[in-house]
Amino acid sequence: MKLTDAHLEEVARLFGMLAESSRLKLLRALLERPMTVSELIEATGMRQGNVSKHLGTLTLGGFVGREREGNFVRYTITDPTVASLCMLMCSRVETHARQRARQLA
Amino acid sequence: MKLTDAHLEEVARLFGMLAESSRLKLLRALLERPMTVSELIEATGMRQGNVSKHLGTLTLGGFVGREREGNFVRYTITDPTVASLCMLMCSRVETHARQRARQLA
DNA sequence: TATCTATATTACTATATAGTGATATGGCCA
DNA sequence: TGGCCATATCACTATATAGTAATATAGATA
Numbered sequence: 001m002k003l004t005d006a007h008l009e010e011v012a013r014l015f016g017m018l019a020e021s022s023r024l025k026l027l028r029a030l031l032e033r034p035m036t037v038s039e040l041i042e043a044t045g046m047r048q049g050n051v052s053k054h055l056g057t058l059t060l061g062g063f064v065g066r067e068r069e070g071n072f073v074r075y076t077i078t079d080p081t082v083a084s085l086c087m088l089m090c091s092r093v094e095t096h097a098r099q100r101a102r103q104l105a
Numbered sequence: 106m107k108l109t110d111a112h113l114e115e116v117a118r119l120f121g122m123l124a125e126s127s128r129l130k131l132l133r134a135l136l137e138r139p140m141t142v143s144e145l146i147e148a149t150g151m152r153q154g155n156v157s158k159h160l161g162t163l164t165l166g167g168f169v170g171r172e173r174e175g176n177f178v179r180y181t182i183t184d185p186t187v188a189s190l191c192m193l194m195c196s197r198v199e200t201h202a203r204q205r206a207r208q209l210a
Numbered sequence: 211t212a213t214c215t216a217t218a219t220t221a222c223t224a225t226a227t228a229g230t231g232a233t234a235t236g237g238c239c240a
Numbered sequence: 241t242g243g244c245c246a247t248a249t250c251a252c253t254a255t256a257t258a259g260t261a262a263t264a265t266a267g268a269t270a
Binding site: 211212213214215216217218219220221222223224225226227228229230231232233234235236237238239240 | 243244246247252253256257258260261263264266267270
């Protein structure tokens with residue numbers, strides 16, 4: 001697959017959206033089940049404005065989708081690769097930790 | 106797999122290292138073959154200090170490794186998941202672009 | 211030793227964005 | 241209609257970091 005500079009710019013933007021623990025917390029919660037903003041505030045302990053802002057970012061990136069339900073808005077993971085990406089990176093974390101541990105030993 | 110908050114912090118840091126087109130350019134070049142800093146400067150058009158700085162970041166993240174060869178330093182991709190991560194995200198880019206195109210149609 | 215080359219690091223400026231409090235928007239109900 | 245609730249957005253401050261020019265470091269060579 002050819003990766004043009006424009007591709008890399010966009011790929012970087014998308015990685016950037018996953019490069020914030022707050023947004024990862026939201027995604028972790030949503031991987032459990034779809035949730036409203038109120039539920040996400042409860043699940044993450046974050047403030048309302050902050051949650052909305054990050055959800056806006058994740059929506060722009062196409063990672064999640066919104067659906068109104070009366071006064072509430074329910075967010076859902078719309079991108080099946082989110083879990084794969086996070087799991088891949090997470091297993092990296094552990095591999096890397098083991099490598100460092102081995103170097104110290 | 107359980108993802109603790111500490112995990113997410115670290116995962117976010119690692120995603121952040123991939124969230125820069127300059128660093129992705131370096132990785133794209135290194136996926137071709139291992140290269141010295143001089144070759145990477147040539148391949149990317151970036152300045153020397155900038156290349157070294159980004160290589161330092163990628164090394165810290167365990168994505169690449171360094172090996173001295175006389176005056177030169179050759180960098181190599183040491184993490185087999187780098188390619189997968191970039192490819193996954195890149196195919197996302199195209200999927201997302203198609204979705205937006207369909208919405209406009 | 212002195213010196214050259216390749217790479218790393220430092221100090222700096224400019225830019226992006228996370229988090230916050232306050233405010234605005236939009237749907238529901240009396 | 242008016243008022244309430246959930247969510248979105250605005251304006252702001254504080255922090256992080258990309259890129260740069262200059263300087264430092266380390267290995268090779270004479």
